[in-house]
Amino acid sequence: MDATFFANVISAGLLTGLIYGLMALGLSVIFGVMRVVNFAHGDMMVVAMYAAFLLYTKLGITPIPALPLVAALLFVAGYLLQRLLINRFLGASEHVQFLLLLSVAMIITNVLLMVFGPDARNIQLDASFESYSLGPLVLDKVRVLAAVAAALVAAVLAAFFRYTTTGTAIRACADNPVGARVVGLDVENLYAVTFGVGAACVGAAGCLLLMVVDVHPHLSSDYTLLGFIIVILGGLGSLGGALLGGILVGLSEALSGVLIEPSLKSMFSFGLLIAVLLLRPHGILGRRG
Amino acid sequence: MSDNTTIPSASRGLNRRQFTTAALAGALVSAGGLPVRSARAATPLKLGVLLPRSGHLSLIGQACQRGAEIGLPLLRDMGYSIELINADTESNPDVGRTQAEKLIREGVHMLMGCFDSATTLAVSQVAEQKGVPFVINIGSEPKITEQGFKYVFRNFPTAPVLGRQGLSLYKDIFAASGVTPKSAVLLHVNDSFGMGMLAGINALMPKLDLPFQIVESIAYDPKARDLSIEVAKAKAAKADFVMTVTRLNDAILLVREMVKQQVETLGIISPGSPGMYDKQFFKALGKYAEFCTTNVPWFDPKQEVGQQLTRTFDKAFPEESCDLNVGFTFEAVLIAADAHKRAGSTEAAALTEALRTTNITKRAMLGGAITFDATGQNPNLPSAAVQNLGGQPVVTLPAASAQAKLVFPMPPFKGRG
Numbered sequence: 001m002d003a004t005f006f007a008n009v010i011s012a013g014l015l016t017g018l019i020y021g022l023m024a025l026g027l028s029v030i031f032g033v034m035r036v037v038n039f040a041h042g043d044m045m046v047v048a049m050y051a052a053f054l055l056y057t058k059l060g061i062t063p064i065p066a067l068p069l070v071a072a073l074l075f076v077a078g079y080l081l082q083r084l085l086i087n088r089f090l091g092a093s094e095h096v097q098f099l100l101l102l103s104v105a106m107i108i109t110n111v112l113l114m115v116f117g118p119d120a121r122n123i124q125l126d127a128s129f130e131s132y133s134l135g136p137l138v139l140d141k142v143r144v145l146a147a148v149a150a151a152l153v154a155a156v157l158a159a160f161f162r163y164t165t166t167g168t169a170i171r172a173c174a175d176n177p178v179g180a181r182v183v184g185l186d187v188e189n190l191y192a193v194t195f196g197v198g199a200a201c202v203g204a205a206g207c208l209l210l211m212v213v214d215v216h217p218h219l220s221s222d223y224t225l226l227g228f229i230i231v232i233l234g235g236l237g238s239l240g241g242a243l244l245g246g247i248l249v250g251l252s253e254a255l256s257g258v259l260i261e262p263s264l265k266s267m268f269s270f271g272l273l274i275a276v277l278l279l280r281p282h283g284i285l286g287r288r289g
Numbered sequence: 290m291s292d293n294t295t296i297p298s299a300s301r302g303l304n305r306r307q308f309t310t311a312a313l314a315g316a317l318v319s320a321g322g323l324p325v326r327s328a329r330a331a332t333p334l335k336l337g338v339l340l341p342r343s344g345h346l347s348l349i350g351q352a353c354q355r356g357a358e359i360g361l362p363l364l365r366d367m368g369y370s371i372e373l374i375n376a377d378t379e380s381n382p383d384v385g386r387t388q389a390e391k392l393i394r395e396g397v398h399m400l401m402g403c404f405d406s407a408t409t410l411a412v413s414q415v416a417e418q419k420g421v422p423f424v425i426n427i428g429s430e431p432k433i434t435e436q437g438f439k440y441v442f443r444n445f446p447t448a449p450v451l452g453r454q455g456l457s458l459y460k461d462i463f464a465a466s467g468v469t470p471k472s473a474v475l476l477h478v479n480d481s482f483g484m485g486m487l488a489g490i491n492a493l494m495p496k497l498d499l500p501f502q503i504v505e506s507i508a509y510d511p512k513a514r515d516l517s518i519e520v521a522k523a524k525a526a527k528a529d530f531v532m533t534v535t536r537l538n539d540a541i542l543l544v545r546e547m548v549k550q551q552v553e554t555l556g557i558i559s560p561g562s563p564g565m566y567d568k569q570f571f572k573a574l575g576k577y578a579e580f581c582t583t584n585v586p587w588f589d590p591k592q593e594v595g596q597q598l599t600r601t602f603d604k605a606f607p608e609e610s611c612d613l614n615v616g617f618t619f620e621a622v623l624i625a626a627d628a629h630k631r632a633g634s635t636e637a638a639a640l641t642e643a644l645r646t647t648n649i650t651k652r653a654m655l656g657g658a659i660t661f662d663a664t665g666q667n668p669n670l671p672s673a674a675v676q677n678l679g680g681q682p683v684v685t686l687p688a689a690s691a692q693a694k695l696v697f698p699m700p701p702f703k704g705r706g
Contacts, residue, residue: 005525008550012517118348120538122573129548129577129702140517140549213514214538214573222514257518263479263508265518 004136009254015143017250019208021243022150023223024230025157026201032237033174033194036086037094039101042224043108044199048074048206049215050116056123056210063123063207064149070207071200078199082192090191105220112217120214128211146208153204154243160197161239170194174237229273235286244284248272333370334629334640336622337392339402339412344380346405349563349614353404353426356618359602363594367651369626378403382411389415398635399424399628401621404614406430413441422628422641426621427614434666440637442644442665444620446586446672452489454672455560455584456497461686462558462582462674463500466697470529470555472504476519476543477534478511482562486534490560504528511536520546530555530698533562540564541573548577548702555698558674559583566675566682568610578677580699582685587655587673588616590684590692594623595653612682616653623649624659655690 027041038044051070055061061069081104089100130141161167173180173190181187213219230249234241249269256268276283338357341350357373364371374397378385385408389400393415400416400423403409409428416423417438425433425443429451434443446454463469475490477483487506494503505526509519520543523531531554533543541564544557557580559565565581588595588611598619602611628643629635649659657669674686678693685695 005521009518009521012521016515016517119569122541124573124575129545131549131551133551138550214541219514222512254518258522261508262516262519262522263510266510 013251013254015147017247018147021246023205024242026198028242030198040105042220048203071203074203075196075200079196082195120216122214235283241285337397341380342377346380352614353618356615360619386411426618458584472528474528479508535564
């Protein structure tokens with residue numbers, strides 16, 4: 001195993017990590033503002049993957065052009081879910097919220113099973129079998145496209161929270177919900193918008209993941225778990241932390257797969273999680289409290 | 290009641306001559322002129338079909354179920370009379386045992402199933418205890434037919450035989466092509482099937498005196514979302530060819546990743562695992578699915594029964610694979626129906642005796658006539674080198690049954706038209 005081999009492995013890990021990071025962004029946004037842990041996160045992403053799959057197979061729209069459509073669809077779904085259901089449980093204890101969202105997750109998985117069956121489905125793009133050669137580096141074209149799109153979506157999200165009035169209002173709600181109400185902000189509506197934005201991030205990630213991973217209904221639990229590992233590593237509620245956590249998980253999977261045993265690579269993500277929980281319980285970029 | 294019942298739709302009307310014959314026969318029977326046994330032979334065989342139609346083995350269980358049902362019109366045309374009473378083992382040996390007992394209580398004359406060895410073992414104990422004949426479609430645990438059971442019959446190779454045949458075919462492939470690789474990298478799933486295969490390969494390699502060495506074995510989770518690291522590691526091993534022990538989805542991921550990482554190899558050959566001959570594999574990979582080879586028991590392309598079965602299956606289930614699960618389940622139903630016809634009875638003793646003397650030459654799968662030895666095992670079940678050619682799995686070895694010439698080394702991925 002030479003330097004070129006490791007350069008290839010590290011670049012693959014980085015690209016995969018960026019997509020993982022985008023997937024976890026939605027989870028982090030929702031928790032950061034509403035303090036609700038979305039246990040239906042992976043299921044929403046699988047819904048997005050199926051939506052992108054249908055847009056491709058029925059209308060011939062490839063995942064990147066389909067991304068705004070799917071993100072918009074998930075925004076609406078997320079907005080309504082929060083407004084009509086989750087909003088009623090915001091003051092409830094954490095285990096009630098956990099059971100509520102777990103129930104939503106199970107309903108989504110079973111509806112997907114009824115509609116699409118248990119078989120894995122994938123899409124064939126022209127780029128599916130192509131790669132970029134940069135000297136000795138061989139980069140998977142689809143992963144490069146997905147990682148660039150993930151970075152762009154993350155940048156748009158950061159700009160939304162920093163530069164728009166709604167984004168600023170949402171940040172105000174996150175910092176001090178009572179104060180936000182006092183100054184006349186419609187907190188319920190802003191929470192619904194936040195849930196919608198988080199769901200839209202998940203929708204974007206689902207579109208991009210479909211280019212890399214085959215979709216089936218049982219994929220959701222894997223991604224919910226992975227999302228939690230990433231946001232806890234990076235720090236719950238931190239956007240930068242979610243991206244950093246994604247990259248760390250991508251790199252740790254890649255390097256442990258090469259240096260130790262590929263079948264043990266998931267174990268190292270959990271090992272990393274335990275190490276961070278022991279040394280920095282609020283995550284790498286998370287805030288205490 | 291059992292889950293459902295499948296009866297061949299034999300609704301032929303009687304003409305006047307048949308009516309007269311039947312009336313005469315009826316008169317003779319009532320007068321005591323014909324033995325009672327012939328009257329019983331007209332009773333269709335009630336075959337209890339035990340398959341894992343739900344649970345983690347449901348995909349294969351449903352494939353087997355299709356194999357059981359698709360052949361019914363064909364069997365009817367061959368003069369057999371059979372009714373399937375279906376039960377779901379839920380991929381659980383305990384459920385399989387309970388369902389077998391229930392089917393027997395409901396009056397089935399014979400049992401058939403169960404795809405997985407653990408459930409098959411459980412059901413074989415029930416069959417033996419109750420004295421009901423049991424025909425095994427698939428189940429490779431050797432112990433099943435090594436316990437001295439009288440009512441258990443298996444038309445599927447045992448795991449050691451499967452492994453030995455699968456590995457021996459590598460020598461035949463290299464001999465037929467005139468190219469002998471010196472090294473291989475083995476990529477295998479790390480579930481019980483994959484680890485069992487690995488143990489078998491490691492044990493058999495020295496005994497079979499194969500001309501190549503496995504320079505690296507790479508285990509991976511069959512549910513892995515991404516196999517880029519595994520393939521990068523395989524590429525770094527710089528072996529002459531790739532051996533695979535896969536399931537379906539990971540087989541697709543592996544080959545796709547090999548194309549992306551520009552891994553050029555002499556061949557991708559499995560010693561006997563599912564995935565690469567599946568329709569979904571062709572659909573997902575297109576031209577890159579070509580030339581992958583699997584050494585497994587397969588349909589005999591020279592047998593009319595096999596051809597008819599695959600034609601009927603493809604027409605009824607254009608999206609599904611007509612693979613060995615379908616073929617061996619069809620044959621299990623055929624064996625049961627044939628024994629019933631020869632026994633002329635639905636009595637367990639007569640059916641068991643007829644099963645013991647089975648000799649079916651018109652069959653679907655490769656091998657000589659279906660017969661059973663003293664243990665109830667069919668010893669005539671060779672494997673074939675099944676290569677993906679022209680968008681479908683094709684028998685390339687043994688030469689006597691070959692549909693096309695084996696392609697080895699395979700053409701590089703790059704530049705495939």
